Amino acid sequence: MAAASTQDADAMHHFDIRDPTSMNSKVLSLAGTPAASPLGYFSWTFGQGARDPYYIMVIIYVFYPYFSNTVVDDPVKGQALIGYITAAAGFVLALTAPFLGAIADKDGRRKPWVVGTVLVMTIGAFSLWFIEPKGQGLSLGMSLAILFVIKICFTISEVFHNAMLPSIAPMNRIGVISGLAFSLGNVGGLMLMLFVLVAFSLPGTQPWAFLPEVPLFGIDQAAHEHDRI
Template identity: 45%
Template sequence: MNQEGTTVQTSEAADARGPAGMAGLPSGERLNRGGLSWALFQGGRDPFIILVTIYIFMPYVASTLVGDPVRGQEVISRWDQYIGWTVMLTAPFLGASIDKLGPRKGWLALTVGLMVPAIAALWFARPGGPLPLTAVLLLGFFARVLYVYSEVLHNSLLVRAAGLAGAHRASGLALSLANLFSVVALAFTAWAFALPGKVDWAFVPDAPLFGLDPDAHEPERVVTLMAAALMLLGAIPLFLFTPDAPPTGVPVLRAFREGAGELWRMVRTVGRFKDAAVYLVSRMFFVDGMNGVLIYAGVFAVGVMKWGPLEMLAYGILLSVFAVLGGYVARWLDGALGPKTALKIEIAAAMLGLLAVLGMAPDRILFFWPHDAAAHGPMWDGPVFRTLPDWFYVGAGFVCAVFITAQYASSRTLLTRLAPPEQTGAFFGVYALSGVATAWLAPTLVSLGTALTRTQQGGLATLLVLLAAGLAGLFFVRGGGRIVR
């Protein structure tokens, strides 16, 4: 389960409107090696979010390096504010300037070249190790911001790589590969490092591979090396085979200056269409709430449910698989009810899922149902999820995963119904901007809620405010209903 790409980019479509822009672009619907390489890059890049940000490494930082999950959630969300502010102030201008900069692969190589060692250096984040906590968080900040820049640059090469006819295939393949590689990486980590010594299964090694020491938290830290290696390997085919944009002759500073003007013109264009404008403002709130649920899911589960690395690996695998259903749910709801009603249902369902998560604890189910694990005994003899609260928590996570994924799909569909066909470029530019304009808001609320209540539940509950605000805004949007054939 990945975060939706929420960076601002002006795609090659603008460059490809006329015959000159189309020259040299792939013309068939079947992907060539340039398109396949473009998709492979995302497959290698996105496991960083799954392995490092959501499920394994940052929960380890919160629980072990900070030493207190509540304080850890507060610290991590405060640094996420810094990431959000930086992205908000820089990524839109990079996206709006991208077509004027000309070739992108050099910029992308610089971004990847800085990201890979930053991620790999997190391996040294251990108690009493050479990296103090501030250095660990600074490396994470650096890598996350660069990740967003890599999204902008990578997405801008889509039409160049696959052509207009094959763009949707390359995009779908990239998302599929990202999910596949993430699940495989989680499964490998569980098999090679977390399960050995804990189960007597014939296919599991007797001890963690490569001599990793669980007492030194090396199974949790090794995911940083895996994420760095996958990113590097996934980037190589793109640099070898994916076509780059031609030079424009525009100096860098001028490109950014003109890009800022283009960004302002896009915002003004959308502002003339009330329903689309109201929708995009609403989306700023609910998409930030959705992203917050994803980002803090791991930290919350480690602190509240007392799960260890093995449980988090299993949880990540299950949710990544079930999130795929979200695309099918969105397609069915969009067709049956229209994307606006579908989006309302998806946000409301995600709120219910989040509410259920908040009501869980090892000794409590859904706020009011006490559970005595000693009196009931384990539900099965497996290595993870042995109690009823564990399974209720997993079920609430499934609800969130499915409907958050569905929301990302329905959001795009709704904009296509509200935007004038001749101005979709400007509208999708502002659509992407709306995903980063408030990227700091969810971390700010989570940090504030955690600090004020001194509980992780109090921090995560603030995300309900963002989801509710976004849902309320949709009731003021006209259009986006079901198409009657």
């Protein structure tokens, strides 16, 4: 028994997470569990890369400015309304995020939460098409409710998505994987922005040779369809 214990202790002493041949070829994650395969943790990075362009396009550059300036038709009032829904979402998340984080750590089932919140976000993003200029389409109250729900779901998806990283990434690569996910999100957002500009926003407004003569897919710039798509 003493000899066996000594052998186990020696094995643990010589274990190196950077050596895939040690400890039965199991590389440990920051959580102390076997890390996911490269396919697993690179899939995690692409998950963030697919989600972050929403924030870049909708919240920062395209839809929120369109909502303030064109839907509300009053930039000051529009920015105030956006501030209200952002503050309300922040208040709700401040109350719920600690509990959601505890659920993520204790239950360990994070993918269903990510899938569920992203599904709601997707439905909400499709609904943005129907928020038309100057009160046409969906009502102002319904529009604000949609933006509020999407904001909540986006942040909850972040909580559970980020909670997955310590248990899937090898301990010595967690910084690289996290940085790659952040980079993919920004690159994806930039590429999507360039596509929208070239395909929908700039045709017919600039004489540049590389632009189509008219917006693709029959997009109507006068109806701000390029801002809603």
